[in-house]
Amino acid sequence: MNDHLLPKIPLGHWIDLFIQFITNNFEGFFGQIASGLAGFVELLVTAFEFITPIGFIILFTAIAFWRRGWGVALFTLLGLALIYDLGYWHNAMQTFSLVVTSVVLSIVIGLPLGIIAGINNTFKSIITPILDLLQTMPSFVYLIPAIFLFGTGMAPGVVATIIFAIPPTIRLTNLGIRQVPEDLVEASESFGSTTMQKLFKVQLPLSMPTIMAGINQSIMLALSMVVVASLVGAPGLGADVNFAVTSLRTDIGFEAGIAIVIIAIMLDRISQNTRSKKQ
Amino acid sequence: MNKIDVKNITKVFGKNPKRAVDMLKQGLKKPEIFKKTGMTVGVNQADFHVKEGEIFVIMGLSGSGKSTLVRLLNRLIEPTSGEIHIDGQDITKMNKQDLRQVRQKKISMVFQRFALFPHRTILENTEYGLEIQGMGKDERRKKAMKALELVGLKGYEHQNPNELSGGMQQRVGLARALASDTDILLMDEAFSALDPLIRKDMQNELLDLQSDMHKTIVFITHDLDEALRIGDRIALMRDGSIVQVGTPEEIMMNPANRYVEKFVEDVDMSKVIVASNIMIRPETILIDRGPRVALQLMRDEGISSIYAIDKGKKFLGIISADDALDATKTGKSCREIVKEIGTVKPDTLLNDLFEDMNHSPVPLPVVDDEGRLRGIVKRAEIIAALSGDQDALNGNEVKL
Numbered sequence: 031m032n033d034h035l036l037p038k039i040p041l042g043h044w045i046d047l048f049i050q051f052i053t054n055n056f057e058g059f060f061g062q063i064a065s066g067l068a069g070f071v072e073l074l075v076t077a078f079e080f081i082t083p084i085g086f087i088i089l090f091t092a093i094a095f096w097r098r099g100w101g102v103a104l105f106t107l108l109g110l111a112l113i114y115d116l117g118y119w120h121n122a123m124q125t126f127s128l129v130v131t132s133v134v135l136s137i138v139i140g141l142p143l144g145i146i147a148g149i150n151n152t153f154k155s156i157i158t159p160i161l162d163l164l165q166t167m168p169s170f171v172y173l174i175p176a177i178f179l180f181g182t183g184m185a186p187g188v189v190a191t192i193i194f195a196i197p198p199t200i201r202l203t204n205l206g207i208r209q210v211p212e213d214l215v216e217a218s219e220s221f222g223s224t225t226m227q228k229l230f231k232v233q234l235p236l237s238m239p240t241i242m243a244g245i246n247q248s249i250m251l252a253l254s255m256v257v258v259a260s261l262v263g264a265p266g267l268g269a270d271v272n273f274a275v276t277s278l279r280t281d282i283g284f285e286a287g288i289a290i291v292i293i294a295i296m297l298d299r300i301s302q303n304t305r306s307k308k309q
Numbered sequence: 310m311n312k313i314d315v316k317n318i319t320k321v322f323g324k325n326p327k328r329a330v331d332m333l334k335q336g337l338k339k340p341e342i343f344k345k346t347g348m349t350v351g352v353n354q355a356d357f358h359v360k361e362g363e364i365f366v367i368m369g370l371s372g373s374g375k376s377t378l379v380r381l382l383n384r385l386i387e388p389t390s391g392e393i394h395i396d397g398q399d400i401t402k403m404n405k406q407d408l409r410q411v412r413q414k415k416i417s418m419v420f421q422r423f424a425l426f427p428h429r430t431i432l433e434n435t436e437y438g439l440e441i442q443g444m445g446k447d448e449r450r451k452k453a454m455k456a457l458e459l460v461g462l463k464g465y466e467h468q469n470p471n472e473l474s475g476g477m478q479q480r481v482g483l484a485r486a487l488a489s490d491t492d493i494l495l496m497d498e499a500f501s502a503l504d505p506l507i508r509k510d511m512q513n514e515l516l517d518l519q520s521d522m523h524k525t526i527v528f529i530t531h532d533l534d535e536a537l538r539i540g541d542r543i544a545l546m547r548d549g550s551i552v553q554v555g556t557p558e559e560i561m562m563n564p565a566n567r568y569v570e571k572f573v574e575d576v577d578m579s580k581v582i583v584a585s586n587i588m589i590r591p592e593t594i595l596i597d598r599g600p601r602v603a604l605q606l607m608r609d610e611g612i613s614s615i616y617a618i619d620k621g622k623k624f625l626g627i628i629s630a631d632d633a634l635d636a637t638k639t640g641k642s643c644r645e646i647v648k649e650i651g652t653v654k655p656d657t658l659l660n661d662l663f664e665d666m667n668h669s670p671v672p673l674p675v676v677d678d679e680g681r682l683r684g685i686v687k688r689a690e691i692i693a694a695l696s697g698d699q700d701a702l703n704g705n706e707v708k709l
């Protein structure tokens with residue numbers, strides 16, 4: 031090894047200093063973001079509780095039926111009823127709200143980034159290695175700076191989940207835009223379209239199926255983060271699993287696990303692109 | 310004034326195109342530059358003009374730079390050097406906004422693989438250009454419908470592109486370009502992806518439309534038959550350079566070099582050559598002369614019938630030696646013995662001449678729209694022309 035030849039580069043130390051610098055100087059700013067995020071998730075939870083479990087189940091069974099037909103609708107109905115029956119409803123709503131918040135923010139941030147990457151080669155070559163890094167880094171690592179910046183609780187959970195879940199949305203939006211046949215882009219330009227007209231009238235509509243696939247992947251990744259997020263104090267089904275592992279409670283672990291799987295399958299099916307099937 | 314004036318335009322694909330331009334100026338050619346620098350010459354110092362209202366065909370083998378050249382005309386591809394004047398304005402110097410104006414109002418384009426938007430209906434495709442310009446829905450729909458009617462697609466406006474055949478899809482492509490009502494139409498191998506029969510229909514239809522609209526059309530093709538059929542003038546490209554510009558006849562009769570000759574060699578003459586290319590001078594007699602004169606003329610020339618015309622050169626028919634001989638005995642005039650026969654037009658294709666020839670007892674008279682006799686076509690000339698004989702093509706009589 032070259033321990034002897036080269037002094038250790040203080041990479042970790044630098045990151046430390048950087049985070050410290052940010053915490054010291056922007057604490058107020060991040061504090062506000064944290065309370066904003068937590069507040070938003072809480073708002074969703076309250077809303078879901080307000081419509082009552084029956085209302086929620088009817089709503090999502092209807093959405094499932096509209097998107098995918100009676101098979102998925104039946105699954106949604108039975109799955110959600112099971113979660114309620116097992117007594118995990120409140121925690122499930124917290125997990126659900128955390129996932130929805132993270133995914134919505136992933137889209138809000140990821141879609142524009144993906145579009146820019148799809149149009150601009152320089153930006154794409156900058157963002158690609160960053161995405162590679164984000165996706166290969168073990169997901170637990172995101173928790174550490176998240177705690178420093180946002181404290182514990184829901185907010186760092188959401189932030190870590192966004193960082194983990196955002197890459198597919200960016201990647202597939204970029205891919206979708208680049209996959210639009212060159213002659214269609216040319217046709218659009220040849221009639222004198224502005225960049226925005228070209229984007230909204232041709233490129234985005236034609237890349238929709240690919241973008242939807244990216245969002246679907248982001249949703250799945252967000253769900254896979256709920257257990258990890260519970261390590262920094264994010265409440266919900268992840269916290270149940272966490273508790274089950276640390277206290278060796280197979281029953282709770284299994285039940286909470288099943289609840290997560292049910293939500294995962296439901297969201298996956300509902301968000302899957304159906305249009306490609308019709309054609 | 311010329312509609313389009315292209316001055317010394319060059320496009321080089323690669324890292325250091327300016328360097329390649331210098332090499333081109335020194336006379337180096339596309340293959341040498343590629344070998345030395347790895348850069349590809351798309352278009353090499355092209356210089357030509359397109360007149361208002363003409364169909365200007367750019368022809369060449371695949372990879373000769375046709376698509377690049379036509380995309381330089383609306384700057385879908387940025388030129389490396391040179392100027393392009395549209396209605397006297399140099400578009401290579403325009404800012405983005407002015408360039409968009411030119412694309413919206415002056416130039417529209419039809420693509421080889423149709424390039425219809427699959428997420429839009431036929432009508433929505435057709436109105437795209439107008440929509441981009443911010444025209445109100447009712448007005449643009451009306452214009453789009455009119456364009457669809459022009460290309461014979463009324464009733465299909467609510468279908469999707471993938472529900473239509475290739476020929477119909479390209480009609481939509483054409484309608485989309487026509488809807489914007491631009492003066493200039495760029496067509497990059499617009500008919501190349503179509504079946505031969507449909508292709509021919511589209512060529513005819515384009516010519517029909519053009520006779521009403523008088524657009525300035527730049528038409529790209531790799532097919533000489535197509536070029537000769539629809540081109541008012543033809544430019545031949547090779548390795549990015551324009552090697553010859555001329556009317557179809559000029560290109561056919563006087564190929565500028567071996568490359569053009571090679572192109573011309575393969576062409577099916579029967580679809581290109583027309584009666585006026587191969588007709589020869591006929592022996593004629595004024596109808597007011599007597600049968601005796603007719604008989605004498607036929608004897609002198611050693612022929613058995615003669616073409617009768619009036620003072621205005623109007624063709625009346627033929628007089629046979631037998632009838633003339635009879636007439637000298639019975640005292641009939643030439644007007645009484647002249648026989649009507651089938652005629653052909655100066656622009657009748659060789660192909661069709663062959664048919665008519667088989668039904669005619671004598672060489673076919675070529676008669677113009679005013680009814681005047683312009684010449685005659687003999688079987689020998691037709692056969693010689695079919696085999697590419699230059700003498701026959703230059704209107705000389707051939708001896709078999």
Ligand SMILES: Nc1ncnc2c1ncn2[C@@H]1O[C@H](COP(=O)(O)OP(=O)(O)O)[C@@H](O)[C@H]1O
Pocket residue numbers: 322349350351369370371372373374375376377378
């Ligand atoms: N975007 C591009 N990048 C690099 N080379 C290109 C590009 N477009 C065209 N070329 C090259 O330029 C030459 C002319 O191509 P093109 O104009 O498409 O020919 P044609 O339309 O006559 O078949 C070819 O050698 C082609 O490989």
Ligand SMILES: [Mg+2]
Pocket residue numbers: 375376377498
């Ligand atoms: Mg081409």
